Amino acid sequence: MPEVSITGEGVGKSYGTTTALKSLDFTVNKGEVFGFIGPDGAGKTTLFRILTTLLLPGSGKVRVEGYDVVKDYRILRRILGYMPGRFSLYHDLSVEENLRFFAGIFGVDVRENYHLVKDIYGQIEPFAKRKAGKLSGGMKQKLALSCALIHEPVVLVLDEPTTGVDAVSRREFWEMLMRLKTGGITIVVSTPYMDEAMRCDRVALMQQGNIMTTGTPQSITAAFPHKIYRIKGSAALNILSLTRKMKHIRSAELFGDAVHISTENTDQAPTAAEISQYLSAQGLGRHIISEAVAGIEDCFIDLMKQPDRHV
Amino acid sequence: MYEAKENNGNVIEAVDLVKRFGNFVANDRLTFSVQRGEIFGFLGANGAGKTTAIRILCGLSKPTSGQIRVAGYDVYTRTEKIKQRIGYMSQRFSLYEDLTVWENFRFFGGIYRMKSALIRERADQMLGRLGILELSDAVIASLPPGIRQKLAFSVAILHKPEIVFLDEPTGGVDPVTRRQFWEMIYEAAATGITVFVTTHYMDEAEYCNRVSIMVDGKIEALDTPEQLKKTYNAGSMNDVFLKLARRNEEQMKE
Numbered sequence: 001m002p003e004v005s006i007t008g009e010g011v012g013k014s015y016g017t018t019t020a021l022k023s024l025d026f027t028v029n030k031g032e033v034f035g036f037i038g039p040d041g042a043g044k045t046t047l048f049r050i051l052t053t054l055l056l057p058g059s060g061k062v063r064v065e066g067y068d069v070v071k072d073y074r075i076l077r078r079i080l081g082y083m084p085g086r087f088s089l090y091h092d093l094s095v096e097e098n099l100r101f102f103a104g105i106f107g108v109d110v111r112e113n114y115h116l117v118k119d120i121y122g123q124i125e126p127f128a129k130r131k132a133g134k135l136s137g138g139m140k141q142k143l144a145l146s147c148a149l150i151h152e153p154v155v156l157v158l159d160e161p162t163t164g165v166d167a168v169s170r171r172e173f174w175e176m177l178m179r180l181k182t183g184g185i186t187i188v189v190s191t192p193y194m195d196e197a198m199r200c201d202r203v204a205l206m207q208q209g210n211i212m213t214t215g216t217p218q219s220i221t222a223a224f225p226h227k228i229y230r231i232k233g234s235a236a237l238n239i240l241s242l243t244r245k246m247k248h249i250r251s252a253e254l255f256g257d258a259v260h261i262s263t264e265n266t267d268q269a270p271t272a273a274e275i276s277q278y279l280s281a282q283g284l285g286r287h288i289i290s291e292a293v294a295g296i297e298d299c300f301i302d303l304m305k306q307p308d309r310h311v
Numbered sequence: 312m313y314e315a316k317e318n319n320g321n322v323i324e325a326v327d328l329v330k331r332f333g334n335f336v337a338n339d340r341l342t343f344s345v346q347r348g349e350i351f352g353f354l355g356a357n358g359a360g361k362t363t364a365i366r367i368l369c370g371l372s373k374p375t376s377g378q379i380r381v382a383g384y385d386v387y388t389r390t391e392k393i394k395q396r397i398g399y400m401s402q403r404f405s406l407y408e409d410l411t412v413w414e415n416f417r418f419f420g421g422i423y424r425m426k427s428a429l430i431r432e433r434a435d436q437m438l439g440r441l442g443i444l445e446l447s448d449a450v451i452a453s454l455p456p457g458i459r460q461k462l463a464f465s466v467a468i469l470h471k472p473e474i475v476f477l478d479e480p481t482g483g484v485d486p487v488t489r490r491q492f493w494e495m496i497y498e499a500a501a502t503g504i505t506v507f508v509t510t511h512y513m514d515e516a517e518y519c520n521r522v523s524i525m526v527d528g529k530i531e532a533l534d535t536p537e538q539l540k541k542t543y544n545a546g547s548m549n550d551v552f553l554k555l556a557r558r559n560e561e562q563m564k565e
Binding site for chain 2: 038039040041042136137138163164165166167168169170171192193194207208236237240253254255256257297300301304305
């Protein structure tokens, strides 16, 4: 049995009449990278603010490293590292002043703890005198992460660290997290980018204040309950509208340069050959159809479309 | 001397577009054209110079040099004409949250001096298409992000612009809405509206007719997604992007 770092039981939160979190149950193990994956409005930030003792839960209980987020907030704040979604460093302080400030708050010494941030902070150290507000997006991200790590937290909470960040910087950021992970720290991260789920040890797929499913990314994709066909052709929109008219087709969606069709679990559902014949008969030109393996995004879309998930 | 030809099918023509801020060259001799009705993906790493170029194309900022025409008008002298003929939507700013759906339509239609009756007609048509006619009097802040996003796009093309600029329109949006949004883009393009779009989702780059990739202020590649994947021997646009957009960005930017 893995050791547990965080447990949530029936965690709920409302703002006035708006329900941000319904009643979440989850467990994060020590030393794992756990991803909360979902779009804006799923409740990720609310949940993270509860985990980091910045917001009181409306209902339910959350324990982090054995401490209660309500009663033991003082202890927890010492052992948590938090990188909020919005850039929260001091724009008018320099790079090194920011790092020293955060070290000072926690009563640690930058020189003594330098080894904790060396890998990340080292990359921006040439710009130590530059004001934080004048950094590029990628550099701000590295500084924010350094400031969240300087006091040697046991649990690191990262709220949408890659939002608005380009594909190259996103990949670099995840490589940094993978290196951090080898040090044994527990990392909780949220993201709206479905592809980043594959980088996590386990994920929770969130939508409208609910956790739709939890597990390793591999177990979630393996549990996809329907057949998926991938169709490539020059007229994606035609493929969509034609296949949506077919019987026993659950969904037809754009996926990059192809269309993904998922079929109902019945003997009457069309085979790849039958779909292809139908498309040709409807005048669609050359196309390639093959059975595909579900990705996280296929799973997310499928879960979203289950009627009981909707408000 | 370069003469922009009218009616040659290009709604954007840029030749040697340069923008300098002091010693820093944000846009370095960009030369490209965008055809009417095309979905043109404008990609690049953070800080590559995309926003600077978009601001110039929208008539919000003057280039340092180069010949640029948007909707047939010169970006140095005819910015007001350009603004009347384009639409703009970004992830950050799109609709007034404390106004209702209808009030947003009326406000933006009013800016383009559309008659009330016409605004009503088109707004109803668009809301009907989205299946949300009953939300006409709902305050934007009360609506889920997915619906807001689709409304923002509808508002951006309410005045039937020649070109609509979409700056990361799908950031943070759920995967179903993201796809519905792209189907709206295809529909708009089919009616002749040119779509100029930036995105960090590389699967969305595949949905564009042509894609340009900016690296350090220059256009490093411009072609159809299919051809780009061949040229760079890549399986997906994500791989093309990773191969091209190498990291010189961290050195000096902004």
